[in-house]
Amino acid sequence: MHDAMTRAGVRARLGRRSPWVAGAAGIAVAALALTGCSGSGSGSDGDAAAQEKTTIRFLYATGDETWNSVVDTVVKAFNEQSDTTTVQLDPLPAGSDYATALKTMDATGNWPAVVDMRDTLTYVNAGKLAPIPDSVTELIQPEAFGTAEDGNVYTVPYSALNGEIGLNVVYNKDYFDDNDLEVPETYDDFLDLLADIKANGDAPLATAAAEVWPSDQLWKPLAAPYFAQYGDEGGFWTAAQNGDASVEDLREPLQELLDITNDYVLEGWQSTADAQTTTLLVNDMAVMATSSAGIGRLNDINKVDPDFNAGLFIIPAEDGTINVLKNAVNGDTAGGLAISAQAAEDDDEYASATEFLEYFYQVDTANLMESEGWLAPNIVASDEIERNTSIPGSKDYFALLENPNLQWYENVSDLSTFSAFNTFFRQARIEMQDGQSSIDDTIAKVQAEFDKTVAAG
Amino acid sequence: MTDQSALQGQTQVVGAAVRLSGEGPLDGAPEGVPDDVSFVPTGPAPQQRRTRRFRSARWVMLGFIAPALVVYLLMVIVPSLQSLQLSFTNWDGISPDYDYVGVRNYEEILTSGRFWNAVRNTLILGLGSAVIVNAISLGVALMLDKVGRWQGLFRTAVYLPSLVSAFILATVWKYLLNYNFGAVNTFLRDAGLPEWARDWLGDSSIVVGVILFITCFTLGGNTTLIYLANLQSVPQELIEAARIDGANSRQVFRHVTWPMLAGAVTVNMTLAMIAGWTIFDQVMVLTSGGPGFVSETMAFFIYKVGFGEYRAGFGSAAAIVLFLVVIVSTVAANAYMRKREIQA
Numbered sequence: 001m002h003d004a005m006t007r008a009g010v011r012a013r014l015g016r017r018s019p020w021v022a023g024a025a026g027i028a029v030a031a032l033a034l035t036g037c038s039g040s041g042s043g044s045d046g047d048a049a050a051q052e053k054t055t056i057r058f059l060y061a062t063g064d065e066t067w068n069s070v071v072d073t074v075v076k077a078f079n080e081q082s083d084t085t086t087v088q089l090d091p092l093p094a095g096s097d098y099a100t101a102l103k104t105m106d107a108t109g110n111w112p113a114v115v116d117m118r119d120t121l122t123y124v125n126a127g128k129l130a131p132i133p134d135s136v137t138e139l140i141q142p143e144a145f146g147t148a149e150d151g152n153v154y155t156v157p158y159s160a161l162n163g164e165i166g167l168n169v170v171y172n173k174d175y176f177d178d179n180d181l182e183v184p185e186t187y188d189d190f191l192d193l194l195a196d197i198k199a200n201g202d203a204p205l206a207t208a209a210a211e212v213w214p215s216d217q218l219w220k221p222l223a224a225p226y227f228a229q230y231g232d233e234g235g236f237w238t239a240a241q242n243g244d245a246s247v248e249d250l251r252e253p254l255q256e257l258l259d260i261t262n263d264y265v266l267e268g269w270q271s272t273a274d275a276q277t278t279t280l281l282v283n284d285m286a287v288m289a290t291s292s293a294g295i296g297r298l299n300d301i302n303k304v305d306p307d308f309n310a311g312l313f314i315i316p317a318e319d320g321t322i323n324v325l326k327n328a329v330n331g332d333t334a335g336g337l338a339i340s341a342q343a344a345e346d347d348d349e350y351a352s353a354t355e356f357l358e359y360f361y362q363v364d365t366a367n368l369m370e371s372e373g374w375l376a377p378n379i380v381a382s383d384e385i386e387r388n389t390s391i392p393g394s395k396d397y398f399a400l401l402e403n404p405n406l407q408w409y410e411n412v413s414d415l416s417t418f419s420a421f422n423t424f425f426r427q428a429r430i431e432m433q434d435g436q437s438s439i440d441d442t443i444a445k446v447q448a449e450f451d452k453t454v455a456a457g
Numbered sequence: 458m459t460d461q462s463a464l465q466g467q468t469q470v471v472g473a474a475v476r477l478s479g480e481g482p483l484d485g486a487p488e489g490v491p492d493d494v495s496f497v498p499t500g501p502a503p504q505q506r507r508t509r510r511f512r513s514a515r516w517v518m519l520g521f522i523a524p525a526l527v528v529y530l531l532m533v534i535v536p537s538l539q540s541l542q543l544s545f546t547n548w549d550g551i552s553p554d555y556d557y558v559g560v561r562n563y564e565e566i567l568t569s570g571r572f573w574n575a576v577r578n579t580l581i582l583g584l585g586s587a588v589i590v591n592a593i594s595l596g597v598a599l600m601l602d603k604v605g606r607w608q609g610l611f612r613t614a615v616y617l618p619s620l621v622s623a624f625i626l627a628t629v630w631k632y633l634l635n636y637n638f639g640a641v642n643t644f645l646r647d648a649g650l651p652e653w654a655r656d657w658l659g660d661s662s663i664v665v666g667v668i669l670f671i672t673c674f675t676l677g678g679n680t681t682l683i684y685l686a687n688l689q690s691v692p693q694e695l696i697e698a699a700r701i702d703g704a705n706s707r708q709v710f711r712h713v714t715w716p717m718l719a720g721a722v723t724v725n726m727t728l729a730m731i732a733g734w735t736i737f738d739q740v741m742v743l744t745s746g747g748p749g750f751v752s753e754t755m756a757f758f759i760y761k762v763g764f765g766e767y768r769a770g771f772g773s774a775a776a777i778v779l780f781l782v783v784i785v786s787t788v789a790a791n792a793y794m795r796k797r798e799i800q801a
Contacts, residue, residue, distance in 0.1 A: 107550070119767075127553075209659075266637075268635075271656055276638075417768075420766035
């Protein structure tokens with residue numbers, strides 16, 4: 001009796017649902033039929049392959065137009081030739097705080113497989129990155145990547161390892177020719193150049209500080225001769241950490257920074273975004289502009305105004321030395337491409353990320369990058385790369401690499417939160433340049449923050 | 458003016474209706490039994506039945522709110538309590554481990570010039586936007602209340618800016634106020650007033666004021682609508698009575714309309730202040746807290762140190778301080794305004 005009642009109940013329930021079941025079945029049949037139709041057109045083998053493809057995401061910072069087009073072109077080319085992997089672009093809009101985005105992504109447990117990495121050491125220590133396999137590193141020149149303390153490689157370069165040689169001044173060559181101006185060979189020459197342009201009634205230099213980090217573009221070349229003095233001691237910040245240097249030792253370059261800002265920088269720099277300096281330059285609103293994108297900035301200028309005759313130089317030291325930072329390739333400041341530990345938990349994702357990076361370091365890919373105006377990374381087969389010298393000003397860039405006055409120096413810090421201190425230092429400098437605080441106050445404030453950073457380890 | 462809910466007659470009527478429709482405690486007693494003799498009802502007492510019904514209804518109600526309550530607890534209350542715990546640590550926000558540092562984060566916050574600058578900006582933006590937005594919104598609502606034709610069009614025009622997100626609106630303002638290419642400075646230069654052109658978002662002496670202006674622009678729509686709704690519910694007979702007594706428009710507003718708006722003022726001021734205390738989008742888009750640290754607000758400061766500088770413990774401590782500031786200031790302001798409502 002009970003059984004019968006139950007079955008009756010089931011029948012009754014089924015009876016009530018039958019129109020829905022019939023509807024769902026009808027939709028399913030129709031869907032299958034449609035799938036069959038489309039399959040007959042394109043071939044079932046292709047569909048099967050497409051279904052097996054692993055999709056991975058590639059997170060990268062936008063902002064530099066050349067880098068954006070390089071990423072786009074390389075990923076498209078990769079997706080077309082890969083039978084197993086599809087790479088989806090995960091761009092972070094320009095102006096965003098990239099470090100914050102990385103942290104938010106970590107907090108949500110939403111790591112992409114391949115990441116254009118920042119603050120690498122912090123994430124390596126937290127176990128968020130996976131080792132880059134040998135099949136990738138053996139395609140890259142050994143001096144272009146480094147191992148972490150545990151012996152693993154966590155980041156590989158996405159462009160040529162030329163340190164901060166991209167941190168330079170881009171200028172209007174035609175203006176220089178018309179006014180008999182020369183590229184400065186010493187720091188005094190640079191000051192004279194600024195004064196000459198100002199005397200002509202023009203704005204000598206455009207720089208940017210809206211996103212905070214571009215404030216390095218003027219500061220670092222001025223501070224380089226002072227930082228370089230501590231190269232043998234592991235860099236200025238290491239010396240400061242050991243008590244052999246202090247922020248007070250940077251008083252002179254801070255004064256130079258303040259003087260140049262007050263006397264020669266185009267007004268509105270506080271709210272000017274990095275990318276806007278290109279616009280200011282090509283619209284003749286300034287004769288020179290600071291940049292940190294090197295040849296990429298020249299390429300941007302060429303895209304905006306193909307007739308603009310751009311040149312490029314680095315602010316020299318008083319003795320004519322061109323000091324350029326070239327840190328070790330691993331550490332908190334070393335960016336690069338990384339594979340996330342989250343992706344490595346899935347064998348397919350890890351294999352796909354590896355496949356993409358292997359493709360990234362091929363000669364054909366390097367040529368693709370060069371054609372987009374990017375300096376391809378230092379791959380083992382670098383000799384086979386066809387360098388792109390067609391961009392106006394790029395010859396100046398390559399000449400810098402051959403300049404006999406070029407001197408590389410190191411200034412790396414092993415403090416795990418150094419990047420946070422660096423952001424504070426940038427903001428404190430902007431405050432000083434803006435006249436909100438004196439040099440004395442700035443030095444005291446930055447020293448206190450540095451001491452706090454050292455104490456925190 | 459009297460608080461309508463406090464009308465004595467109304468309360469009595471409601472009280473009588475309740476008594477008449479229900480059953481008294483002796484309603485189940487057998488007839489002829491003296492009132493002072495105790496008895497035991499044969500079935501469940503009506504009071505008990507009501508209690509049981511209420512209890513079962515309460516469980517049903519709890520069942521309805523449980524899903525939302527669970528989500529709220531997990532997404533808001535638990536993380537908030539966790540923030541309190543993290544505020545006593547040196548967690549960087551990424552590493553799995555951290556150490557307890559006692560009240561060091563709080564000490565550092567309270568001795569930090571950067572933090573107090575953020576507090577000052579937050580107070581300026583919070584109180585400033587609350588006062589300005591309310592004043593402008595009330596004025597606009599009064600005008601809208603008087604508009605005879607195209608009232609819908611004007612209401613839409615006033616409310617429209619509120620439909621745009623603060624982020625997008627701030628981005629538009631950022632372009633408008635750009636020093637070199639912005640429409641505002643271009644207009645001033647073209648109008649022969651180049652000396653009036655300013656670096657609106659880069660001049661440290663005015664940047665907080667500029668953010669205040671943009672914030673007020675965003676917040677006005679809702680406030681205006683609340684005032685307008687309250688204005689339209691002011692009894693016309695009161696206004697007419699005042700006019701018959703010889704009051705002019707100003708006196709009518711001061712002695713009739715304004716007291717009747719007391720509740721709306723409390724709501725609008727509270728909402729505007731809370732929105733002001735937590736201003737973030739505008740600062741993020743327009744200045745990133747700069748130039749330097751000059752335009753950082755507390756919310757932005759928390760974001761910056763907690764996320765950008767890998768100091769989640771320190772950021773949590775700052776968030777706790779912000780919570781206290783919001784609670785204390787809002788409760789104090791509310792208490793003051795409520796007192797005014799009673800007086801009204």
